[in-house]
Amino acid sequence: xxxxxxxxxxxxxxxxxxxxxxxxxxxxxxxxxxxxxxxxxxxxxxxxxxxxxxxxxxxxxxxxxxxxxxxxxxxxxxxxxxxxxxxxxxxxxxxxxxxxxxxxxxxxxxxxxxxxxxxxxxxxxxxxxxxxxxxxxxxxxxxxxxxxxxxxxxxxxxxxxxxxxxxxxxxxxxxxxxxxxxxxxxxxxxxxxxxxxxxxxxxxxxxxxxxxxxxxxxxxxxxxxxxxxxxxxxxxxxxxxxxxxxxxxxxxxxxxxxxxxxxxxxxxxxxxxxxxxxxxxxxxxxxxxxxxxxx
Numbered sequence: 001x002x003x004x005x006x007x008x009x010x011x012x013x014x015x016x017x018x019x020x021x022x023x024x025x026x027x028x029x030x031x032x033x034x035x036x037x038x039x040x041x042x043x044x045x046x047x048x049x050x051x052x053x054x055x056x057x058x059x060x061x062x063x064x065x066x067x068x069x070x071x072x073x074x075x076x077x078x079x080x081x082x083x084x085x086x087x088x089x090x091x092x093x094x095x096x097x098x099x100x101x102x103x104x105x106x107x108x109x110x111x112x113x114x115x116x117x118x119x120x121x122x123x124x125x126x127x128x129x130x131x132x133x134x135x136x137x138x139x140x141x142x143x144x145x146x147x148x149x150x151x152x153x154x155x156x157x158x159x160x161x162x163x164x165x166x167x168x169x170x171x172x173x174x175x176x177x178x179x180x181x182x183x184x185x186x187x188x189x190x191x192x193x194x195x196x197x198x199x200x201x202x203x204x205x206x207x208x209x210x211x212x213x214x215x216x217x218x219x220x221x222x223x224x225x226x227x228x229x230x231x232x233x234x235x236x237x238x239x240x241x242x243x244x245x246x247x248x249x250x251x252x253x254x255x256x257x258x259x260x261x262x263x264x265x266x267x268x269x270x271x272x273x274x275x276x277x278x279x280x281x282x283x284x285x286x287x288x289x290x291x292x293x294x295x
Contacts (some may be wrong), residue, residue, distance in 0.1 A: 043081015
């Protein structure tokens, strides 16, 4: 048996349960890319900004998940924010591109606290090469032979509370559930995209002059899937250099570094190790790049 030839499909089937339970990609830099999860973040920064992300999971394995994201958001007037986000995600035989437009409205609760409401209108172009399953001899539902590429619209909502040193976010970026592939007992068949609900909280502790401890957690709820939890701690050394660690419960742990090159430009890199037993004998490391430009 040519193990390298069958490795992508082995990974695909071994990880379909968590992937289809948690069908949207994970991001280590999620705190800085919140527009992907919650439309209420659109325009909540002081001015226009562009955020780019690139994630390569299980580097070196052909067909392993890869995703690229681009976000633009800007405030309009005093209380309105607008945003545009694009996410491309490729995993083995699947390739999808998600484009979303965000609208947010701000209410000032008091001098130090703002409440944002967000609405997301999006569309997803979902493409799958079902012939790839036949090549690897994977069992599949007969209806997959007529499974065509499709563009599906969607809507999402979110709320976001922001204070001087904390924020709290609750969102569901995709309320509708279009068709996609899923795995059941080693067979690939037509299933449904599952609704994701994200609860994110952050609090910043001042440790001393110019040093801040930034703590962030994300709870991800998906229909009929275990709760996913991310915990991230970052030490901010005077808004010029950030160093941190992250842990995704029972899935991965890693580290990240972020450089504030200037007041308007920052770049970051994250490295993760997968904890799944199925991946213990392969290159199970993930790399993520991040860039933010304030205009």
